[in-house]
Amino acid sequence: MSGKGVEYWRWSEYRLTVPNVKLEKAKVITAGIDVGSVSSKAVVMVNGEIYAVAVMRTGSSSPDSAKKVLDWALEGTGLKPSDINYIVGTGYGRVNVPMANSTLTEIACHARGANYIWGPTVRTILDVGGQDIKAIKCDEKGRVLSFLMNDKCAAGTGRGMEVLADLLKIPIEEMGAASLKVDEEPDPVSCTCVAFARTEAISLLRRGWSKEKVLASYMRAMAIRMCHLLERVGCEKDLVITGGQSKNIGIVSRVEEITGLKTLPPPNWRENGRDPMAAGAIGAALFAKALYEKNQNKA
Amino acid sequence: MTVVAGIDMGVQNIKVVLLRDGEILSHGLAPSGFEPEKAARQALQEALEKARISLSDIKHVAATGVGVELAPMVNSKVSIVSADAMAAVYLFPSARTVIDVGAEESRVIRCDGKGNVLDFALNERCAAGAGAFLEAMARALEVRLEEMGELSLKAKGTASISATCVIFGESDVVSLIHKQEPKYEIARAIYDALAERIASMIHRVGLEPDVMLVGGVARDVGFTTALKRKLETEILIPKYPELAGALGAALCAMERVGGSRR
Amino acid sequence: MIVYYGYADGSGEYYIVVDSEKCNGCGECIKNCPQNALEITIMMVDLEEQQVASVKEEHRKKIKYTCAPCKPEQKTPPCVMSCKPKAITCIWKRV
Numbered sequence: 001m002s003g004k005g006v007e008y009w010r011w012s013e014y015r016l017t018v019p020n021v022k023l024e025k026a027k028v029i030t031a032g033i034d035v036g037s038v039s040s041k042a043v044v045m046v047n048g049e050i051y052a053v054a055v056m057r058t059g060s061s062s063p064d065s066a067k068k069v070l071d072w073a074l075e076g077t078g079l080k081p082s083d084i085n086y087i088v089g090t091g092y093g094r095v096n097v098p099m100a101n102s103t104l105t106e107i108a109c110h111a112r113g114a115n116y117i118w119g120p121t122v123r124t125i126l127d128v129g130g131q132d133i134k135a136i137k138c139d140e141k142g143r144v145l146s147f148l149m150n151d152k153c154a155a156g157t158g159r160g161m162e163v164l165a166d167l168l169k170i171p172i173e174e175m176g177a178a179s180l181k182v183d184e185e186p187d188p189v190s191c192t193c194v195a196f197a198r199t200e201a202i203s204l205l206r207r208g209w210s211k212e213k214v215l216a217s218y219m220r221a222m223a224i225r226m227c228h229l230l231e232r233v234g235c236e237k238d239l240v241i242t243g244g245q246s247k248n249i250g251i252v253s254r255v256e257e258i259t260g261l262k263t264l265p266p267p268n269w270r271e272n273g274r275d276p277m278a279a280g281a282i283g284a285a286l287f288a289k290a291l292y293e294k295n296q297n298k299a
Numbered sequence: 300m301t302v303v304a305g306i307d308m309g310v311q312n313i314k315v316v317l318l319r320d321g322e323i324l325s326h327g328l329a330p331s332g333f334e335p336e337k338a339a340r341q342a343l344q345e346a347l348e349k350a351r352i353s354l355s356d357i358k359h360v361a362a363t364g365v366g367v368e369l370a371p372m373v374n375s376k377v378s379i380v381s382a383d384a385m386a387a388v389y390l391f392p393s394a395r396t397v398i399d400v401g402a403e404e405s406r407v408i409r410c411d412g413k414g415n416v417l418d419f420a421l422n423e424r425c426a427a428g429a430g431a432f433l434e435a436m437a438r439a440l441e442v443r444l445e446e447m448g449e450l451s452l453k454a455k456g457t458a459s460i461s462a463t464c465v466i467f468g469e470s471d472v473v474s475l476i477h478k479q480e481p482k483y484e485i486a487r488a489i490y491d492a493l494a495e496r497i498a499s500m501i502h503r504v505g506l507e508p509d510v511m512l513v514g515g516v517a518r519d520v521g522f523t524t525a526l527k528r529k530l531e532t533e534i535l536i537p538k539y540p541e542l543a544g545a546l547g548a549a550l551c552a553m554e555r556v557g558g559s560r561r
Numbered sequence: 562m563i564v565y566y567g568y569a570d571g572s573g574e575y576y577i578v579v580d581s582e583k584c585n586g587c588g589e590c591i592k593n594c595p596q597n598a599l600e601i602t603i604m605m606v607d608l609e610e611q612q613v614a615s616v617k618e619e620h621r622k623k624i625k626y627t628c629a630p631c632k633p634e635q636k637t638p639p640c641v642m643s644c645k646p647k648a649i650t651c652i653w654k655r656v
Contacts (some may be wrong), residue, residue: 104605131467143607144562148576152568152622153425154466163466193571195426195435195465196403225569232565232576232652290608375650424571424656438601463622464570496623 005193009279010173011039015054015072018273021046023077028292031073031084033066033100034109034282038130040065041281042073043273044084046062048289050273050282052077062096070099086292088284104287107136107147114240115142117274118264123236126226126255128245130158133226137233142283146233153193156225158244160194163219167201168211176250179215186213188221197221215250223254230259240264242276301556302352303359304375305549306339307382307542308366309554311402311430312515315342316545317350317357318553321438322345325349326542335369343372361552363544365404375555380419382547387511389550390537395507396535398497398526399543400516402430405497414550420503426465428496430516435465436489439472440482448521454487462492491524498529511535513543566616567624568611573655575625575633577616577636577640583648586612590640590649596620598627601638614649628653 026046035058044052048288054073058065066089070081081087081099089097090109097103120140127134132151138144154160167173189204191197193233197218204214227235239261245251246266256262269275274282300319307314313331317324327345354372362370363382369438370376379399387394387410397408404423426435437444458480460471468489473487493517494523510532516522517540527534537543567576581604591599591614600618604613620627631638633653641651 108605131470146563146565148565153465153570154464156569157466159470160468188578191424191571193465195431196424196571224580228569228574233563233576284441294608420626422572426571463568499623499626501624505630 007036011055013056015052015075016270016273017052018050018075018271021049021051023051023079024244026087028289029079029084029219030285030288030292031070031088032109032281032286032288033070033089033091034064034106034278034280034284035062035069035089035095035097035098036280037092039277040091041257042069043079043278043279043281043285044079045285045289048286050285052196053273053275053278053281055083055275055278062091063098066097077182078135080219086288088291090280090284101175102291104284108144108241108282109280109283109287110134111136111138111144112142112286113123113281114138114283115140115244116274116282116286117267117269117276117279118238118240122236122240122264124230124233124239126230126239126241128156128158128226128241128243128251130244133157133229135229135233137236148233150229155192155194155197156222160222161245161248163194163198164201164215167198168215170211170215173247175215175219176248176252179219179250180253181212182216185220186217188224189217192221192225219250223251223258226251226255227258235259235261237261238264243278261286278295300305300384301358301553302356303361303549303552303556304343304346304357305381305382305545305547305552306343306360306364306370307544307548308335308339308362308364308370309401309544310365310404312541313338313342313364314542314545315339315346316542316549317346317352318549319350320527321553323546326539327543331366335366336371339371359552359556361548361555363548367512372544375552377548377551379544380406380408380416380542381491382394382551383513384416385414385550386513386543387452388412388546389413389546390543391509391535393509394511394535396501396504396510398501398510398512398514400430400493400497400512400514400522402515405429405500405514407497407500407504409507418504419523422496422500422501427463427468427491428500430514431490432465432493432496433489433516433519433522434467436460436468439469440476440485440489442482442486447489448519450483451486451490451521452524453483453520455484456487456491458488460488460492462495468492469481486521487525490519490521491529493522493527497526501530505551506530506532507531509535511537513537513540515541517541537553562604563596564615566621567652568622569628571656572625574621575628575654576652577624577628578650578652579614580648581606581611581613583646584613585646586614587645588614589643590614593639593643595630595639596627598624
């Protein structure tokens, strides 16, 4: 049920080819491969534009997942991995992408990808994963200025949300909407520690609080923690949220309210491939182009 | 004849210790539940009945513990850290580092031979370093907490889980179960994780022998074994480790009515 | 790039912060850390590799206890004191 390999908001594996991108005009073909603990993503770019994307579950072997997701992205395009001029690998922990020419940190790739997806106005990125939260500050070119990751404490992570979903027996995708069904926003739970908050939630239910009110109280506390981390790196517009929690309107609306910033909505990625979930792979593919061109200039 | 009482308003249990002329007379315990004040009166009543005395015989009541503000019939308050230090040297005069693992909070205290606090470190508002960690892990492992200790003794230490967060620890336990890791190995990993957390706390104040362990968790053989292994030192454990706070409060009460510490 | 090593939990926030733009990789902070918690890593900043100080992986999630003996809540820790370019700083907040 829980642990590694659990998706906190349902997503489906997919691949797509972006229409209207002409392979014949390709001067540089690059790829970015991002192998995460839960999902693996590959993005293929032609002259720095997204051409093909694939997103799938990470298997038990990182190198295998890297190969599989790249092959899947190339499916139907007529391209082979050897046609790619430069590949950058990235991802969680010790990255193992054997076909990569270089490996870069996921933070740098994520920020660069967010800049590509949403444009040069993005300055603050809140990335909420299953077991960690990242706050990233970047400039107009998507370069990381400031970075903070919290993976010590479950408060605000997808796993922390799942704890309440289990307790209240509400499907995780419905938690957000349910938390907004309150007449008046209650105070946040007094404990940010999820283990203690869980106990507090039980006593609130005993006191006659509705599930929706308990959820609102809990989500508020979690949103406060997220905003606290954002404040550390300096929260500036435009703000975007990536990761599983980006689909949790209970969190998104509260983060917007606390920071006073409207988050940029996700673009129509099914058409143009700009899937926020693939931000790391997009950034990696862009870095691949830059590194390839740098090498060409040296030669 | 001077009788004093110490009340430890713990998160899970209220403990009471009665002292007569500096010697332990009796003790009482009641679960805090939703009405800690009521539980405190219950625990006190139990101690009085065992001692065959009445409330009016008590010269001074001192209270300590996380819920100290709710303590009834209190003449004075004592910090849990001071109470632990006093109780430690009373029980073991050579104790200089006292570890108190409570239900929701933990402390490590360095003291001198007279029971004065020299330095201390707290683990609060985070369930990872307290008894709550073991309770949650036992639930995730689907074993009874009372049995988890013995179970862990069989293990060689092939598994490990996250020590920094109860919630991540629970995920790790579930993952290990899926990977068919034997329950006794997971049980040991749980105690090793808590011991690691406590050992990190000790780092804050420095370890000086003799090391003493108090608090309800000291009754758990799985934890004491893991802690001894982690610290690589012998650990003194009193017969009633959960009563240390109340004993320390009672010793404090004695001082305050003009008696002196043994 | 400014990197925050550490965490926030129920009890507070604890970070050792390193600014790669100011850090010259001199290693003074590493020498002065009594817990041996710091190291030099190679970081890719703007496609160039740079030597920067960082907190060792095994200490990041228990930094509250690793740094505690230096008592950062009371005084400036030795790593911060020893850094001439002021690249390393410390945030220590108990709730």
